[in-house]
Amino acid sequence: MAKVFIYPTNSLILYDLVERFGHEPLAMMGRVHEKITTPGIDSPPININPEDPKYGLKYAAVEVPSGVRGRLAMAGPLIEKAEAAIIVNDSAISFGCMGCARTNEMVKYMARQKDIPILELEYPNTEEEGKEFVYKIADFLKSLPGAKENNREGENE
């Protein structure tokens, strides 16, 4: 089983596919969950407090806006843990953790800097592209150590 960083970091489709093929998705929802269940911090809505942008200095200098550093403080630890990554470009827009274009550029850069297997592709527009999209992701995930077959195989018939 490999830890697979996904981008967009909140994607349902990528999260599902990674888990479906037997790996552990590294996604923003997990980070949000960690943040909001951290005891002792009361900084709603997502318990990011001024310490997080300071922690973000690990990834970007102080002249980088606080919102970028705060978001990087969320995404950075995921990338650090990643053993593989799937990056889908051109996705529909998304707010919040994915709402800042500068952060998103940096997050992708940080993932690409790592010496790990990375699959990069575009979001599909047509059925044919969708099929190719799923096949590429499935093949990539199956090439990673500890992969499972799509364990949903055959049960519908």
Place this chain on the structure above:
Amino acid sequence: MPENNTDNNNHQDTITKLVVIDSDWVLPSDAAMKIYESETEVTVKETCFGLMVNGPTEAVNRAVEDVVSMDRNHIFVKQRGFPPGDERRCRAVRGGGPRPGYYFLREEVNMLPTIGKALDDYDKGVSVKETKKSKKLKTSKLKDIIESNVEE
């Protein structure tokens, strides 16, 4: 406010999973019923996309696996950061506006029929053709077009 959460929600071992159902024959209510039959430790909330399942990690994973098995390639799952109805994300409490993530989720949900069909084909070993994206027109070609139109 966090103190309004139940003990369950305050625990790292408690998770929430969002189950999106895009099946021809499984309805969210069927899926919810299936969970209620087997898992007593989890709570289930029906949403416009499917279900939110909240509870201890292992029980949630078991429940979700049960639901997915009802139509494997057409039921999709992701984790959700907040438990259902958490006041920190509740629109009613926080003064309205779209919830972050909703817009993108809606976009992805529209794509699920395509993804599901592709998974079916993948399982059956149907081959895939490499699709070609249209490229930008070459300037020489554009020049030809302009000239052929101007000549008239």
Place this chain on the structure above:
Amino acid sequence: MSRDEDVEDKVTIALIACGPEYSGVQSEIESAVESLNAKLVYPEMDVSELDTIGRDFGLEVASADLKLLMARAKAIVEGRAKVDAVFVASCFRCAEGALVRNEVRRYIHQNTSIPVISYSFTERTTASTLLTRLEALTTVARRRHLLAREKQKGLTAGIDSGSTTTKAVVMRDNQVIGHGWVPTIKVIESAEEAYKKALDEAGVNREDIQAIGTTGYGRFLVGKKYDAQLSQEEITVNSKGAVYLANKQKGSATVIDIGGMDNKAITVEDGIPGMFSMGGVCAGASGRFLEMTAKRLGVDITELGSLAVKGIENNIEMNSYCIVFGIQSLVNSLAKGASPEDVAAAACYSVIEQIFEQQLQEVDIREPVILVGGSSLIDGIPRTLEKFLKVEVIVPPDSQYIGAVGASMLSSGYIKEE
């Protein structure tokens, strides 16, 4: 805040922002708003609007949260979201955010009568920093009737407890009849001293004062001490005071207040602030810088202005706006034989240039421009400001007492009819 605060409805402030949750300042904004008996709301819009908002609004940007910000502004302007005030905010140092923030602020101001402020935050922004700005926003939304007052009546007093100086006035029947101006040392003691001076000059007993208004940093403390009818932040009070003293109560105006520690720039319509910025930009852009320059030149602060108008700022090389390094440049110039006049002119230029670059961009300049605050008395300051803005700058009489006059005038609205 006035005494009848708790019986009033909550003011709804639309927060249209990019980044506060991720900068860790969302809860600071919330707590500032809560303390003002106001409520944050997030305008509803159809998410499909986001597909085309770049074209619809006209500004195409990459960040989704900024698209959301524009779509929410549009919902407010089109009346789909009903709010009393708007707070537009984005991260400090974000170019994309600053472009959107300023255009959205202008768009709301031009198309509605809803008061709006914009602010760029860092992770260090606290509720107390935001409080004065948000208080002004809620005051404009909540008390237009109070701000509609154009004349002072009866016998009232106003105390402006500022960071550097404390000012007091006594007014009777629309005339200022007593003044007091002392450096702020201890808030209460300095207020008492200034108030006593004003009472003595006016020749009235404090028992006869019918209403008191307080403003400035120490407004709550001083207000409590004198059981004031009105304790109000300086943005609404000063803009009211400025248009009153300049006799420009009707129509548009811009009020620029250069204080001892921070500056305000306020676009005013019929005496009511519509758009404003309040900068604790840097001490180098404040009256304090001028004070230090005067000290270095060995002149009284009151003489700095007359020196400055005789000098040429270009003769001095200033490498920094900073209060430390800027003063160092001035001292070096003196050592090289520069004239005190040129140094005084360069100091005024440095302060105004910084205010112009960093603060006046946050509001729309509308004539007449009224300059108030202690620094307005330094002749070089209004003259330099005129050079930058290319318009006439009015310094009304008693301009250094602006807050005290505004507070005294507004408090007369609380005099009970006999």
